[in-house]
Amino acid sequence: MNALSIDQKFRTGSLLIIGIALLLAGQLAWSNFERYRRNLDNLHNLALYRAALEIANAASAERGPSGSLMDNNGTASEAWRQRLAKARTRTDLALDRVATLLAQHPESLPAAGDTLAEVRPALDQMRMLIDSLAAQPLSERSEIEIAYAIERMFSVVDRVKPLIVEIGNHATKADRNVADAVLMAQMVGNMREYAGRLGSLFIAPLATRQPIELALRRRIGNMRGRLDELNGLLARQVGGYWDRPEIEQARFAISQQYFGGNEQFLESILRVGRHSGDYPLSAAGFVQRYVPTMQAMEQLKHLIIETGAEAAAAERDAACWGMLFALLQGIAIAGVLSLLLRTGRCRLLRPLLQARRAIVELAHGDTAPITRPHAGREVGELFDAIDILRACQQQRDLLEKRLTALTRQLKQQAETDPLTGVSNRRALVELGEQLLLGASLGGGQMGLLLFDIDHFKRVNDLYGHPAGDEVLRVVAQRVRAACRSEDNVGRFGGEEFTVLVPRTDQGAARVLAEKLRCLIAEVPIVLADGQSLTVTASFGIALSRAEDDWIALLAMADQALYLAKRNGRNRVESANDTAD
Numbered sequence: 088m089n090a091l092s093i094d095q096k097f098r099t100g101s102l103l104i105i106g107i108a109l110l111l112a113g114q115l116a117w118s119n120f121e122r123y124r125r126n127l128d129n130l131h132n133l134a135l136y137r138a139a140l141e142i143a144n145a146a147s148a149e150r151g152p153s154g155s156l157m158d159n160n161g162t163a164s165e166a167w168r169q170r171l172a173k174a175r176t177r178t179d180l181a182l183d184r185v186a187t188l189l190a191q192h193p194e195s196l197p198a199a200g201d202t203l204a205e206v207r208p209a210l211d212q213m214r215m216l217i218d219s220l221a222a223q224p225l226s227e228r229s230e231i232e233i234a235y236a237i238e239r240m241f242s243v244v245d246r247v248k249p250l251i252v253e254i255g256n257h258a259t260k261a262d263r264n265v266a267d268a269v270l271m272a273q274m275v276g277n278m279r280e281y282a283g284r285l286g287s288l289f290i291a292p293l294a295t296r297q298p299i300e301l302a303l304r305r306r307i308g309n310m311r312g313r314l315d316e317l318n319g320l321l322a323r324q325v326g327g328y329w330d331r332p333e334i335e336q337a338r339f340a341i342s343q344q345y346f347g348g349n350e351q352f353l354e355s356i357l358r359v360g361r362h363s364g365d366y367p368l369s370a371a372g373f374v375q376r377y378v379p380t381m382q383a384m385e386q387l388k389h390l391i392i393e394t395g396a397e398a399a400a401a402e403r404d405a406a407c408w409g410m411l412f413a414l415l416q417g418i419a420i421a422g423v424l425s426l427l428l429r430t431g432r433c434r435l436l437r438p439l440l441q442a443r444r445a446i447v448e449l450a451h452g453d454t455a456p457i458t459r460p461h462a463g464r465e466v467g468e469l470f471d472a473i474d475i476l477r478a479c480q481q482q483r484d485l486l487e488k489r490l491t492a493l494t495r496q497l498k499q500q501a502e503t504d505p506l507t508g509v510s511n512r513r514a515l516v517e518l519g520e521q522l523l524l525g526a527s528l529g530g531g532q533m534g535l536l537l538f539d540i541d542h543f544k545r546v547n548d549l550y551g552h553p554a555g556d557e558v559l560r561v562v563a564q565r566v567r568a569a570c571r572s573e574d575n576v577g578r579f580g581g582e583e584f585t586v587l588v589p590r591t592d593q594g595a596a597r598v599l600a601e602k603l604r605c606l607i608a609e610v611p612i613v614l615a616d617g618q619s620l621t622v623t624a625s626f627g628i629a630l631s632r633a634e635d636d637w638i639a640l641l642a643m644a645d646q647a648l649y650l651a652k653r654n655g656r657n658r659v660e661s662a663n664d665t666a667d
């Protein structure tokens with residue numbers, strides 16, 4: 088990570104943040120998708136549960152017209168046959184619907200198909216029994232046979248019950264939220280079944296016009312007791328869907344229509360049945376009077392399942408919107424974040440890095456102007472400050488250059504003889520000492536040529552002092568032009584000059600001195616006023632030795648010059664020759 092630049096770290100961090108935002112949004116979308124799928128399953132399970140309850144209802148509803156056929160024949164029985172056919176079609180349709188719904192998700196309830204398969208044969212056997220009994224003349228039907236047929240009708244519903252329980256359990260397990268609807272519908276379904284069974288117990292005595300035996304009266308009593316219990320239970324239910332106004336209304340309708348209306352009616356039949364079979368109505372009349380009172384139970388059950396399905400559908404839609412919202416939210420957050428981070432990178436981080444580079448370059452003396460990045464106001468102010476810094480630096484550079492030039496000029500002035508332009512005495516002494524040091528460190532011998540213009544006093548006297556100056560200038564220029572670049576020509580004082588010759592020897596120094604002597608003596612000097620004159624010079628040469636310092640070398644050269652003067656002037660004498 089340390090190997091990454093700050094820009095790369097920023098980019099990696101930005102991608103990480105955007106990734107996390109997308110991940111969170113994805114998680115939210117996924118949980119909503121799960122909720123959506125769960126509620127789709129809930130809707131399917133509730134539809135299946137309703138269809139399974141419908142089988143039980145429809146099978147129970149077959150009992151009414153079947154019972155009526157027990158004491159009817161001729162034209163009146165035809166109407167009951169049609170009602171029975173209708174009731175059977177309803178049961179068959181309910182069975183087909185359950186089979187279709189189970190086939191849509193065969194993996195969710197694998198055992199339910201087998202349970203369903205057991206219902207059909209029981210239903211067919213029960214129907215055959217009813218049909219054969221109804222085909223017998225009225226006088227030949229016994230109460231026992233009718234009671235047996237009725238028991239078979241009950242057994243069909245008993246076969247459907249495991250299927251209902253299995254589907255109900257599956258729906259509840261899949262989502263606890265549908266448990267209310269399942270349990271409530273089951274309770275009301277049981278109530279409807281018991282109410283139907285209670286009515287069916289009256290059919291046999293009514294159809295055969297026989298008194299109601301004690302055992303049957305006890306069964307009827309038990310059944311009524313259970314129904315009263317269920318009614319009490321129903322009245323005590325609170326919370327969940329129970330408090331909804333439409334469900335409250337349906338509960339009230341059950342207590343009014345079924346329990347309120349049937350109490351006296353059933354009691355009156357039982358009163359007659361205790362002593363005789365002289366009932367005030369037939370089995371068909373009983374069915375016609377009794378069956379409609381159970382409709383409120385059917386309605387309540389239907390309402391409960393509908394309410395559960397509506398809640399599941401609302402949850403499914405909310406989950407769908409939640410999923411959409413989470414995805415949009417994720418995209419929006421990722422978009423805004425990437426925009427923010429991109430802006431931060433382009434308008435803050437990169438300009439800051441560029442500013443840092445510019446400051447480092449300035450510190451290294453690079454004052455070349457830079458291209459300003461497109462940055463925010465604050466960073467722009469930083470670049471303003473860098474511009475000020477650069478301007479100051481440029482000013483300082485300029486002053487430094489001027490100072491250097493001035494110093495160089497001053498140095499040159501301090502080391503130059505103003506009249507002749509060659510080195511002055513101070514400079515040549517300094518240089519002479521340096522060259523001597525170099526020579527002593529193995530840089531070869533240094534030669535010192537000391538020369539003096541002969542009888543210069545006469546020049547002044549004859550031509551005047553300015554002409555003397557002119558002669559000094561010409562001699563110095565001529566000598567400098569004839570020397571190598573590394574040789575140094577200096578004015579030692581008055582009409583006396585020196586030439587410092589590094590890395591030389593006796594022979595070469597003499598050759599140079601002779602050359603200079605000839606150059607001075609043989610070429611006339613033309614003055615400003617046109618007069619021409621010729622001057623000569625005497626030369627003293629001294630070559631450095633290991634033990635010599637500047638003073639010693641100068642003294643040797645001076646002695647050689649004195650000798651040259653003494654020996655007739657316009658000549659070269661070497662101190663080393665003398666020494667040797």
Ligand SMILES: Nc1nc2c(ncn2[C@@H]2O[C@H](COP(=O)(O)OP(=O)(O)OP(=O)(O)O)[C@@H](O)[C@H]2O)c(=O)[nH]1
Pocket residue numbers: 539540541542543544545547551552553554555556559580581582652
């Ligand atoms: N025009 C001019 N004359 C100078 C300058 N410096 C020294 N002199 C003159 O140089 C002359 C030197 O004279 P002397 O020392 O007597 O030597 P000389 O006349 O050259 O005789 P020898 O050296 O013996 O040959 C003096 O008259 C000085 O005034 C200068 O800068 N300009």
